[in-house]
Amino acid sequence: MKAKLKVENVFKIFGDAPQDAVERLKRGEDKKTILEQTGQTVGVQDVSFEVPEASIFVVMGLSGSGKSTLVRMLNGLIKPSSGSILIDGDDVASCSAETLRNIRRNKIAMVFQHFALFPHKSVLENAAYGLKVKGVSAAERRKRGLEALERVGLDGYAESLPSALSGGMQQRVGLARGLATEPQILLMDEPFGALDPLIRREMQDELLALQKSLRKTIIFITHDLNEALLLGDRIAIMKDGRFVQVGTAQEIVANPADDYVAAFVADIDRGRVFTAETVANAPESVQLATDTAETAMQSMEDLNRNALYVLDGEEIAGVVTYQDLSTAVRENNGDLASALITDFPSVEGDAHLNTLYGPASAGLPIAVTDETNRLVGVVEPEAVFAQLSGDETSQGETPADTAPVAPARTVAPETA
Amino acid sequence: MSPSDFLMIPFSDWVNILVREWIVPNFRPFFRALQVPVSSVLNWLDAFFNFVPMVAFTAVLALIAYKTAGRGVAIFTLVALCFIDMIGLWPETMTTLSMILTSVFFCVVIGVPVGILAARSDRLWKITRPVLDIMQTIPSFVYLVPIVMLFGVGMAPGIIATIIFALPPIIRLTNLGIRNVRGDLIEAAEAFGSTPWQMLWEVQFPLALRTIMAGLNQTLMLALSMVVIAALIGAGGLGLTVYTGLGRLDVGGATAGGVGIVLLAIILDRITQALGEQQQVKTVSLRQTFASLFRLRAAPAGETRSAG
Ligand SMILES: Nc1ncnc2c1ncn2[C@@H]1O[C@H](COP(=O)(O)OP(=O)(O)OP(=O)(O)O)[C@@H](O)[C@H]1O
Ligand SMILES: [Mg+2]
Numbered sequence: 001m002k003a004k005l006k007v008e009n010v011f012k013i014f015g016d017a018p019q020d021a022v023e024r025l026k027r028g029e030d031k032k033t034i035l036e037q038t039g040q041t042v043g044v045q046d047v048s049f050e051v052p053e054a055s056i057f058v059v060m061g062l063s064g065s066g067k068s069t070l071v072r073m074l075n076g077l078i079k080p081s082s083g084s085i086l087i088d089g090d091d092v093a094s095c096s097a098e099t100l101r102n103i104r105r106n107k108i109a110m111v112f113q114h115f116a117l118f119p120h121k122s123v124l125e126n127a128a129y130g131l132k133v134k135g136v137s138a139a140e141r142r143k144r145g146l147e148a149l150e151r152v153g154l155d156g157y158a159e160s161l162p163s164a165l166s167g168g169m170q171q172r173v174g175l176a177r178g179l180a181t182e183p184q185i186l187l188m189d190e191p192f193g194a195l196d197p198l199i200r201r202e203m204q205d206e207l208l209a210l211q212k213s214l215r216k217t218i219i220f221i222t223h224d225l226n227e228a229l230l231l232g233d234r235i236a237i238m239k240d241g242r243f244v245q246v247g248t249a250q251e252i253v254a255n256p257a258d259d260y261v262a263a264f265v266a267d268i269d270r271g272r273v274f275t276a277e278t279v280a281n282a283p284e285s286v287q288l289a290t291d292t293a294e295t296a297m298q299s300m301e302d303l304n305r306n307a308l309y310v311l312d313g314e315e316i317a318g319v320v321t322y323q324d325l326s327t328a329v330r331e332n333n334g335d336l337a338s339a340l341i342t343d344f345p346s347v348e349g350d351a352h353l354n355t356l357y358g359p360a361s362a363g364l365p366i367a368v369t370d371e372t373n374r375l376v377g378v379v380e381p382e383a384v385f386a387q388l389s390g391d392e393t394s395q396g397e398t399p400a401d402t403a404p405v406a407p408a409r410t411v412a413p414e415t416a
Numbered sequence: 417m418s419p420s421d422f423l424m425i426p427f428s429d430w431v432n433i434l435v436r437e438w439i440v441p442n443f444r445p446f447f448r449a450l451q452v453p454v455s456s457v458l459n460w461l462d463a464f465f466n467f468v469p470m471v472a473f474t475a476v477l478a479l480i481a482y483k484t485a486g487r488g489v490a491i492f493t494l495v496a497l498c499f500i501d502m503i504g505l506w507p508e509t510m511t512t513l514s515m516i517l518t519s520v521f522f523c524v525v526i527g528v529p530v531g532i533l534a535a536r537s538d539r540l541w542k543i544t545r546p547v548l549d550i551m552q553t554i555p556s557f558v559y560l561v562p563i564v565m566l567f568g569v570g571m572a573p574g575i576i577a578t579i580i581f582a583l584p585p586i587i588r589l590t591n592l593g594i595r596n597v598r599g600d601l602i603e604a605a606e607a608f609g610s611t612p613w614q615m616l617w618e619v620q621f622p623l624a625l626r627t628i629m630a631g632l633n634q635t636l637m638l639a640l641s642m643v644v645i646a647a648l649i650g651a652g653g654l655g656l657t658v659y660t661g662l663g664r665l666d667v668g669g670a671t672a673g674g675v676g677i678v679l680l681a682i683i684l685d686r687i688t689q690a691l692g693e694q695q696q697v698k699t700v701s702l703r704q705t706f707a708s709l710f711r712l713r714a715a716p717a718g719e720t721r722s723a724g
Binding site for chain 2: 075077101102103104112116117118119130132134177181
């Protein structure tokens with residue numbers, strides 16, 4: 001995928017001698033020493049990253065770590081002390097005022113922490129502000145402004161003033177304002193930071209739902225790691241103006257780069273980070289037409305599993321357990337179909353573990369399917385709980401796409 | 417023993433030389449030319465107000481008062497203007513009103529742009545602020561003399577003195593209003609690619625309008641307070657009535673003029689204050705506010721009006 005936004009070795013020093021501070025940083029002095037010795041504040045130091053088109057890049061860090069400074073440099077509200085910021089090849093850090101204005105009008109929009117809605121303009125006028133600035137005609141502005149409001153579910157409030165709306169609704173207007181100009185890049189500086197936890201969750205889900213159809217390149221700032229893990233395709237953890245780790249949610253949670261990151265990761269909701277794929281076993285199965293109860297039991301013994309999925313050609317026919325099969329052999333002459341449980345739990349590979357509690361409670365292995373409903377993996381219920389508890393040693397499962405290695409587990413799970 | 421025993425500084429001589437021998441001969445034509453726009457606006461307004469029949473003027477002003485400030489002020493306006501007419505000061509009042517409106521017009525034309533520029537540049541504000549301080553602290557009598565020397569006597573010099581005296585508040589409050597616009601709103605406007613003009617017109621000015629209106633109100637009041645002083649250098653109207661009354665020890669005449677000034681001041685103060693307060697209710701946009709002044713029907717339902 002093509003990089004929409006490319007940031008290279010960006011520094012930002014607040015003070016009157018930024019170059020001196022940049023030199024000191026390159027020599028390895030830290031933010032605190034530089035502030036004490038020179039009075040210069042390091043905002044951002046040596047940050048480089050790329051954001052591919054249509055993905056969400058989250059920057060996460062504590063207060064004062066330089067997140068706002070970084071995101072404001074991306075649309076030129078703050079000029080970097082050194083380094084370059086390329087949007088489709090134009091360097092925001094050094095282009096002319098005219099070019100910068102055009103980039104802001106057409107390519108990059110921003111959503112603010114405290115909404116920053118214009119109190120003297122109606123909701124519709126707010127949403128259409130970017131269009132007005134661009135010189136779009138009044139009728140067209142109205143149409144596109146209403147479309148944007150509709151997307152965030154606020155078209156009924158077009159003529160209200162922002163002050164008449166609740167915080168969550170105001171931020172929807174902020175989002176609509178950002179979407180109305182149809183920018184490719186959306187900068188969001190702690191957009192949900194000022195909202196109540198419940199509204200915040202709602203907005204997060206809504207953003208994800210919107211992103212499915214909008215496919216914007218989003219740079220999202222937050223100080224909440226759960227939010228970062230939920231939203232980010234890639235996440236950067238920032239400290240003292242520097243990126244200490246960049247990776248996917250799973251990479252960061254599974255392998256924190258240092259104690260700072262580890263401290264964050266310690267109390268996050270792992271169920272929202274890891275997906276079914278990460279704990280799935282290889283999609284071993286037996287065929288309904290060709291296998292018998294005996295051969296199925298034999299496979300289970302070989303694989304050291306208590307249950308196996310049964311396929312009818314490519315389709316999943318159901319699941320059989322060792323226990324049911326042994327009963328079947330005794331009573332029904334080993335008919336595989338008679339022991340078949342057709343009401344089996346199934347999830348998609350990208351389902352988060354927190355959605356697996358229900359399916360796992362049946363005690364049966366969960367079928368992991370792809371979009372054509374074919375079996376691509378099997379999740380043992382206890383693997384879900386092992387991953388959730390963060391217990392690395394019991395996390396013996398390998399992802400479905402690597403060679404299957406049967407776990408050496410002997411204790412059978414209770415079958416209901 | 418004191419320093420003056422050793423050295424006397426001929427300060428007043430210096431000023432005399434500076435003004436008489438340098439500024440007056442070299443710049444008099446320039447200062448005379450400055451009077452031209454002032455005189456033409458004044459003449460136009462004066463002709464207009466003296467042409468409009470008293471009854472029509474009273475009705476219109478009462479209506480404006482009703483639309484902006486409510487019924488009480490409207491009734492007061494009606495009664496006060498009738499009273500002024502009945503004590504025989506109608507022409508003088510109209511002359512004073514046109515002088516004041518001329519001064520305020522130029523104060524706005526000069527003060528608002530200067531205030532906006534000062535708000536955009538810290539350096540300009542550093543220069544502007546002490547100048548405003550000086551303008552406000554010099555007693556107005558002090559600059560009457562140089563004004564007479566440069567501009568002569570008459571209506572226009574009187575108005576120029578008034579402009580100088582009344583200008584500071586509108587500059588100060590325009591600067592303050594623009595500077596107080598929330599930083600994140602400025603950032604938002606900028607982030608969507610506003611030009612500096614769009615920023616000013618779409619965001620800064622509308623949000624600063626209430627403060628600017630407060631400045632306008634103060635400027636208007638200061639201009640009114642200069643009415644009598646301006647009469648000293650030949651301006652007419654109610655100020656002249658008071659001034660001649662004083663000269664002839666005619667208590668009745670002076671008091672009548674004074675009452676006229678006070679009544680005019682109260683009417684103008686209430687109306688401009690109410691105009692400023694309308695901005696507090698954020699439902700009314702800049703255009704609507706001005707439009708509402710000319711609308712004869714009651715405001716459409718749903719548009720919340722200022723209650724106070
Ligand atoms: N205009 C400025 N002048 C001087 N120093 C500044 C300025 N803006 C930010 N800083 C400093 O730069 C550092 C980074 O600030 P920044 O606002 O980017 O942090 P942040 O991560 O966004 O924090 P928060 O979560 O509180 O918003 C801080 O040390 C701050 O004091
Ligand atoms: Mg911030």
